[in-house]
Amino acid sequence: MRIHTLRERLRALGANPRHEQRVLRLWSQALPQTSGRRQIEHFLPSALVAELPAIADELAALARLESQHPGEDGSARLLVKLGDGQMVETVLLPRDGVCVSTQIGCAVGCVFCMTGTTGLIRQVGSAEIVAQVALARSLRPVKKVVFMGMGEPAHNLDNVLEAIDLLGTVGNIAHKNLVFSTVGDPRVFEALPLGRVKPALALSLHTTRADLREQLLPRAPRLSPEALVEAGEIYARATDYPIQYQWTLLDGINDSDEELDGIVRLLTGKYAILNMIPFNSVEGMPYQRPSWEKAADIARRLHRRGILTKLRQSAGQDVDGGCGQLRARASMPVVRRNISIVPVGS
Numbered sequence: 001m002r003i004h005t006l007r008e009r010l011r012a013l014g015a016n017p018r019h020e021q022r023v024l025r026l027w028s029q030a031l032p033q034t035s036g037r038r039q040i041e042h043f044l045p046s047a048l049v050a051e052l053p054a055i056a057d058e059l060a061a062l063a064r065l066e067s068q069h070p071g072e073d074g075s076a077r078l079l080v081k082l083g084d085g086q087m088v089e090t091v092l093l094p095r096d097g098v099c100v101s102t103q104i105g106c107a108v109g110c111v112f113c114m115t116g117t118t119g120l121i122r123q124v125g126s127a128e129i130v131a132q133v134a135l136a137r138s139l140r141p142v143k144k145v146v147f148m149g150m151g152e153p154a155h156n157l158d159n160v161l162e163a164i165d166l167l168g169t170v171g172n173i174a175h176k177n178l179v180f181s182t183v184g185d186p187r188v189f190e191a192l193p194l195g196r197v198k199p200a201l202a203l204s205l206h207t208t209r210a211d212l213r214e215q216l217l218p219r220a221p222r223l224s225p226e227a228l229v230e231a232g233e234i235y236a237r238a239t240d241y242p243i244q245y246q247w248t249l250l251d252g253i254n255d256s257d258e259e260l261d262g263i264v265r266l267l268t269g270k271y272a273i274l275n276m277i278p279f280n281s282v283e284g285m286p287y288q289r290p291s292w293e294k295a296a297d298i299a300r301r302l303h304r305r306g307i308l309t310k311l312r313q314s315a316g317q318d319v320d321g322g323c324g325q326l327r328a329r330a331s332m333p334v335v336r337r338n339i340s341i342v343p344v345g346s
């Protein structure tokens with residue numbers, strides 16, 4: 001479901017913009033539609049009052065909790081059932097964050113990602129994205145929403161932007177705490193500056209070598225790492241939020257001295273944070289997780305060379321961690337992939 005479809009329905013029941021905002025605010029903040037000091041009968045049109053219980057039930061049915069898997073780090077992976085029975089993963093993050101899914105499956109096909117093994121199954125509607133936040137808020141406070149779950153947000157741009165607009169207004173999430181994550185699609189750099197809610201931006205870099213990036217992210221737009229960083233820098237300066245560059249660290253693939261030199265060359269002087277996330281080993285994928293000591297040494301060396309680097313665990317990595325693994329386990333056998341990667345420096 002799209003948010004604008006919901007707005008049209010409310011208007012057909014006599015809602016004016018203030019009524020509409022009230023219903024959307026209470027829903028997105030996981031508050032009952034009867035909240036507030038004023039009796040709804042004295043504020044909302046009677047046709048809307050009569051329909052409100054049915055509308056509240058339909059909104060609750062957009063995203064239902066199927067199962068919850070707490071991690072040792074304070075996160076919890078949620079398997080969430082959408083209205084048509086499709087499953088997505090939503091992750092409660094430590095420190096009041098939530099990571100939402102924007103697609104079922106994904107067409108980019110990153111070779112280290114379980115979600116990418118299925119291709120795109122369907123888009124997640126804007127109301128279903130907000131419903132994941134409302135579900136999370138029914139379990140914990142939420143002050144930050146990252147669009148880093150299943151799917152490539154740039155491939156579902158209208159729905160994601162509609163959800164961002166709502167969350168950054170009546171949804172009461174600070175704009176810098178909405179984080180749009182993408183492999184780097186030129187349409188994103190055109191669309192984000194035009195919105196009234198401008199989210200922070202995370203860009204999946206993963207390597208500074210264009211040839212290796214084409215192999216790791218086979219169906220990402222063919223932007224060179226240099227062009228990606230250049231476009232990111234323009235957005236960072238325009239919004240005054242640093243770009244978060246994401247780097248999944250794959251042992252022996254993108255952790256060489258040559259890559260570290262490339263990072264220094266690309267990111268020196270940029271308004272940027274580099275998030276290094278050691279890969280979570282997955283059965284059937286030909287990649288290894290580097291040791292924590294090796295990853296920490298890489299982060300330290302980059303820091304010494306002036307690159308603001310954070311070494312992160314992916315949330316809940318002790319519970320089928322890694323985007324799409326929970327859904328994969330719930331719905332299908334693990335897919336084995338046959339992938340060959342040109343080693344760094346070859």
Ligand code: SF4
Pocket residue numbers: 106107108109110113114115116149150151152183323
């Ligand atoms: S890492 Fe993100 S963009 Fe890549 S296949 Fe997985 S969901 Fe898609």
